[in-house]
């Protein structure tokens with residue numbers, strides 16, 4: 001591979017290249033700074049934490065208590081509530097970036113990143129620049145791109161169809177019949193939002209899903225589960241959680257929200273499927289304010305036909321069909337990732353790949369996984385840094401080789 005063959009400005013980065021300035025990229029940057037290691041962050045958007053700033057709904061709060069969502073080296077402000085709002089989380093990440101003097105290079109969408117075997121260096125290209133470094137940290141997230149399902153007839157629908165990534169609030173759907181396709185955390189919370197704004201949500205629950213109370217006996221369900229797992233096997237913890245969930249929420253199967261056969265924690269471990277944490281959705285379902293529908297057979301001009309034979313009219317459709325990683329679109333000739341864009345090595349080993357490649361935030365464990373990855377990555381690079389520093393090519397950590 002020849003560098004700078006194309007008309008790109010060529011930049012030698014003395015330190016790792018981090019792709020993505022979400023919480024994961026910021027966490028690695030802060031930990032590297034802590035070890036005195038310079039880096040460059042490339043971010044496609046014009047701001048940090050762009051998923052939270054641009055692609056989340058207004059009523060979003062952290063699903064887990066704040067102490068499970070802290071980034072390394074800096075906790076949440078003590079005056080924040082137990083479950084910070086989206087705006088509070090964004091302001092926390094902004095303070096974090098400023099505390100650790102993190103200044104990403106914005107509007108730098110990475111189109112390709114490839115390891116050059118001959119010179120043992122990563123070559124990372126954006127539309128105008130070519131960055132080179134011995135280390136590449138993939139921090140583009142498990143939720144980089146929205147997933148749009150192919151449903152028969154969807155192009156015929158006369159009303160608006162939007163993905164949850166562009167949904168902000170229910171105010172635009174007052175008095176409307178809205179079909180929400182998907183019953184994960186986003187689908188359920190948006191259905192709740194709609195039901196509280198005098199809209200008429202119909203939520204499609206094609207797949208089975210575990211709904212657990214967000215808290216049990218005044219403690220976070222997640223916290224209880226983590227504590228119990230230290231003492232008793234996962235299957236038993238699952239049984240206990242399900243007994244309490246049944247006591248608090250009733251039998252959700254009766255309302256069309258069918259539980260998987262495998263318990264919630266075991267399912268998360270094996271498939272990565274997160275249980276839905278109830279913040280009022282089940283009560284709305286029981287009250288009939290959120291109607292649960294079986295799978296969609298077909299979308300029609302005015303609504304939808306369902307698998308159980310019902311046909312209904314709708315004013316709008318919201319696709320709560322999730323997100324996917326975009327790593328396969330830009331990381332070339334790399335054996336460390338699956339075709340779905342997830343590290344092949346499973347947690348807790350997935351953070352380190354081959355040839356100076358690292359991945360952060362791909363553990364299916366949310367911000368808790370991010371923090372653990374970031375600390376390990378920075379430590380691993382720090383261990384190599386002394387050697388590289390001895391061979392230092394220059395004093396500055398970014399060098400423009402050719403413009």
Ligand SMILES: Cc1cc2nc3c(=O)[nH]c(=O)nc-3n(C[C@H](O)[C@H](O)[C@H](O)COP(=O)(O)OP(=O)(O)OC[C@H]3O[C@@H](n4cnc5c(N)ncnc54)[C@H](O)[C@@H]3O)c2cc1C
Pocket residue numbers: 019020021022023024025042043044045048049050051052056057060061062063064069108109110111139140141142143144186326330360361362365366367368370
């Ligand atoms: C609605 C919603 C609610 C959530 N709630 C929680 C919660 O309560 N608790 C929790 O722990 N997790 C939650 N998550 C999971 C969430 O993804 C993580 O908390 C967190 O945002 C992951 O951080 P990240 O940096 O790994 O990924 P992201 O936040 O997705 O950041 C990745 C960054 O990479 C950038 N990027 C992508 N591709 C490129 C490219 N080719 N070139 C350059 N830059 C690129 C993106 O623009 C983005 O800024 C939620 C997710 C969603 C969608």
